[in-house]
Amino acid sequence: MSDEQRFLDRLAERNAQRGNEPSWIAARRQAGAARFEALGFPHRRVEDWKYTNVRDIARTDFTLAGDAEFSPATAAALTLPVDAHRLTFVDGVFAPALSALGDLPAGVQVLPLSQALEDNHEAVGGPLGRLTGVDFSAFAALNTAFMEEGAVVRLAPRTLVEKPIVLQFLSRDGETPVMSHPRILIEAGSGSEATVIEHHVGEVEADNFTNLVEEIILDRGAILTHYKLQEAPLKDRHIASIHVEQARDSRYQSFNLNLGGGLVRNDLVTELNGEGAEAVFNGLFYGQGRQHIDNHTWANHNAPRTFSHENYKGILDDRAHGVFNGKVVVRRDSQQIEADQSNANLLLSDRAEIDTKPELEIYADDVKCAHGATTGQLDENAVFALRTRGIDEQTARGLLTLAFAGEVMDRVKLDAVSARVELTVAGKLPERFNLAGLVETASALNEES
Amino acid sequence: MLEVKDLHVTVEGSEILKGLSLTIQPGEVHALMGPNGAGKSTLSAVIAGKDGYEVTSGSITFDGQDVLEMEIEERAQAGLLLGFQYPVEIPGVKNIYLLKAALNAQRAARGEEEIAAPDFMKLVKEKVSFMKMDTSFLQRAVNEGFSGGEKKRNEILQMLVLQPKLAMLDEIDSGLDIDAMRVVADGVNSLRGDDKGILLVTHYQRLLDYIVPDRVHVLVDGRIAKSGDAELARELESRGYDWVVEDSAA
Numbered sequence: 221m222s223d224e225q226r227f228l229d230r231l232a233e234r235n236a237q238r239g240n241e242p243s244w245i246a247a248r249r250q251a252g253a254a255r256f257e258a259l260g261f262p263h264r265r266v267e268d269w270k271y272t273n274v275r276d277i278a279r280t281d282f283t284l285a286g287d288a289e290f291s292p293a294t295a296a297a298l299t300l301p302v303d304a305h306r307l308t309f310v311d312g313v314f315a316p317a318l319s320a321l322g323d324l325p326a327g328v329q330v331l332p333l334s335q336a337l338e339d340n341h342e343a344v345g346g347p348l349g350r351l352t353g354v355d356f357s358a359f360a361a362l363n364t365a366f367m368e369e370g371a372v373v374r375l376a377p378r379t380l381v382e383k384p385i386v387l388q389f390l391s392r393d394g395e396t397p398v399m400s401h402p403r404i405l406i407e408a409g410s411g412s413e414a415t416v417i418e419h420h421v422g423e424v425e426a427d428n429f430t431n432l433v434e435e436i437i438l439d440r441g442a443i444l445t446h447y448k449l450q451e452a453p454l455k456d457r458h459i460a461s462i463h464v465e466q467a468r469d470s471r472y473q474s475f476n477l478n479l480g481g482g483l484v485r486n487d488l489v490t491e492l493n494g495e496g497a498e499a500v501f502n503g504l505f506y507g508q509g510r511q512h513i514d515n516h517t518w519a520n521h522n523a524p525r526t527f528s529h530e531n532y533k534g535i536l537d538d539r540a541h542g543v544f545n546g547k548v549v550v551r552r553d554s555q556q557i558e559a560d561q562s563n564a565n566l567l568l569s570d571r572a573e574i575d576t577k578p579e580l581e582i583y584a585d586d587v588k589c590a591h592g593a594t595t596g597q598l599d600e601n602a603v604f605a606l607r608t609r610g611i612d613e614q615t616a617r618g619l620l621t622l623a624f625a626g627e628v629m630d631r632v633k634l635d636a637v638s639a640r641v642e643l644t645v646a647g648k649l650p651e652r653f654n655l656a657g658l659v660e661t662a663s664a665l666n667e668e669s
Numbered sequence: 670m671l672e673v674k675d676l677h678v679t680v681e682g683s684e685i686l687k688g689l690s691l692t693i694q695p696g697e698v699h700a701l702m703g704p705n706g707a708g709k710s711t712l713s714a715v716i717a718g719k720d721g722y723e724v725t726s727g728s729i730t731f732d733g734q735d736v737l738e739m740e741i742e743e744r745a746q747a748g749l750l751l752g753f754q755y756p757v758e759i760p761g762v763k764n765i766y767l768l769k770a771a772l773n774a775q776r777a778a779r780g781e782e783e784i785a786a787p788d789f790m791k792l793v794k795e796k797v798s799f800m801k802m803d804t805s806f807l808q809r810a811v812n813e814g815f816s817g818g819e820k821k822r823n824e825i826l827q828m829l830v831l832q833p834k835l836a837m838l839d840e841i842d843s844g845l846d847i848d849a850m851r852v853v854a855d856g857v858n859s860l861r862g863d864d865k866g867i868l869l870v871t872h873y874q875r876l877l878d879y880i881v882p883d884r885v886h887v888l889v890d891g892r893i894a895k896s897g898d899a900e901l902a903r904e905l906e907s908r909g910y911d912w913v914v915e916d917s918a919a
Contacts, residue, residue, distance in 0.1 A: 599757075599759075600720070601757045602757050602758075602759045604719060604720070604741065604757075605753070605756075605757035605759060605811075606759070606762075606767070607718075607740075607741040607742045607745070608717050608718070608741060608742075608744075608745050608750070608751050609745055609750075609767065609770075609771035609774075609827060609831070610742050610745035610746045610771050610774040610775045610778070610831070611742060611767075611770050611771055611774050612740075612742045612774065613740070613741075613742065615770070615774075616742075619762055619766075619770075620759070620761070620762070622761070623759070623760060623761025623762050623810075624761065626760070626761035649770075650769070650770045650773055650774075
């Protein structure tokens with residue numbers, strides 16, 4: 221039996237348990253399964269998958285989780301300490317007991333996909349799958365075949381959500397490996413604004429597979445800040461296909477922070493469809509042990525006067541392997557666009573590896589584009605300089621490693637997120653977060669004297 | 670407090686220090702002078718623990734401890750601090766953070782508690798204005814984009830906050846205009862104290878008009894060829910180094 225057939229058999233089992241579904245869902249399921257079967261798991265002869273081997277996913281017999289039971293104490297320890305509207309999923313299954321939406325502003329909906337389908341499946345059916353079709357990849361097709369849970373976020377025009385919306389995905393250390401195929405759909409109405417934190421985390425020994433598809437639709441002038449904090453357990457596999465569609469004057473800011481996961485692949489695509497639309501891709505990947513982290517990004521400038529800025533930082537230790545492939549595509553009539561792209565990598569070990577490829581495809585003539593990639597090591601003179609001030613070597617190296625990620629991390633406005641990154645990347649450092657306000661205090665003292 | 674005995678050091682196979690001996694007592698300021706290539710910077714680099722210097726024989730003790738057996742950070746925590754000739758730029762690490770982390774590391778090594786934030790800022794603010802620096806420096810990354818003079822002031826600022834028992838200042842005067850020289854010299858002079866020592870490594874006598882040393886040593890070809898008081902520095906200024914070199918060869 222082929223690997224693909226094993227997944228299709230699991231699908232058939234699951235389908236047999238399902239009740240009646242709206243016909244459009246059943247049809248998409250079928251289309252997804254057919255496309256997955258036709259494409260098969262990607263192999264490394266395919267350019268987009270040249271450096272990432274998914275055989276471990278293909279060969280593992282994953283089942284689907286049947287419940288969302290999770291130790292509340294463990295969940296509490298894993299949850300980001302932020303005051304937020306929170307939905308939690310355990311191995312892809314919605315966990316009401318671990319969710320707390322609180323009071324959402326009028327015009328704002330945050331709900332599990334299952335609930336959204338039950339409330340009004342037609343409202344979901346329109347946008348769902350429009351950006352990420354089954355042709356995007358075998359994984360997107362597989363997700364479509366299995367889709368049943370996830371999150372739907374809808375912002376009515378001109379609504380502002382002050383607290384972040386947290387979508388938490390917990391991976392459980394179960395008896396056998398499980399897979400989940402969550403869908404996230406975010407529709408931000410014109411002039412609305414929100415911050416979404418997608419947080420992937422789990423029990424240390426978990427050994428699962430998350431195959432995520434996200435579609436984000438920003439209407440005129442909508443502003444979305446999207447943190448993807450990926451702290452999955454080190455044996456977990458994580459594949460994410462994220463598509464963003466941006467209307468005129470919208471702004472999408474992504475923080476793609478990858479700290480965990482054994483095998484990780486993110487595809488992040490934005491379609492800049494309206495003048496004045498801007499996308500900011502901030503990325504950080506930190507790999508240790510034998511982690512493999514692959515980020516593919518696309519900024520498609522489909523309209524004139526659109527803007528994209530990308531800055532990805534990679535830090536690789538031990539035998540970790542990082543992949544960065546960033547593509548900027550400027551359509552023929554997309555004049556006066558600005559795009560810049562940079563990927564800098566820090567190798568902390570001789571055996572760590574990075575494959576980086578920034579690409580520009582420009583079919584317009586009046587454009588401002590820049591790209592570059594660098595790879596280096598820690599500055600030993602700086603390590604020495606810090607140590608001569610009494611700072612121990614481990615802290616000095618941690619500080620400098622974190623400093624390398626600085627430009628990306630300085631933009632993170634949520635201390636709870638920064639603190640998680642800092643702890644993973646640099647270990648325990650002397651109270652970096654206690655500096656806020658110190659200098660202002662000093663300046664005030666100066667003015668008094 | 671510092672005792673260097675018959676120190677031999679090789680760098681990439683060639684011997685730079687060839688039996689250097691030097692004793693600094695608490696309260697003393699020593700100036701180590703000499704022509705270029707005599708090994709002046711090597712001594713402070715070895716004491717601070719820089720890589721690439723091999724001590725083939727001799728010893729360095731500080732307050733009775735064997736310096737060569739100590740980690741780099743332990744030397745600093747014990748109060749031995751090096752001021753760099755070329756201060757290193759450390760992108761992404763703010764000055765304020767470096768000062769706080771360094772001061773607390775020193776306190777922790779002495780078994781003291783971390784300094785309270787208001788006390789720390791009061792201390793830093795006082796030292797910053799003493800060095801005629803703007804508080805905005807504190808928010809900037811260590812030495813990144815600093816002018817030569819700003820870097821040197823920043824080295825002294827670190828010394829003023831950390832209050833070393835023995836400050837070793839390597840060519841702290843290079844690249845300074847006369848105003849900056851005064852500020853730096855005032856900073857160094859404020860580090861003087863009955864229980865403190867200072868080792869100035871310098872090529873020119875000029876600095877010693879502002880920081881008057883108790884002892885002056887001339888390093889020639891890896892050894893101290895001549896020692897004296899501040900008068901020796903002035904003699905070197907008028908006569909140059911050649912006569913010492915010739916005397917020592919004779």
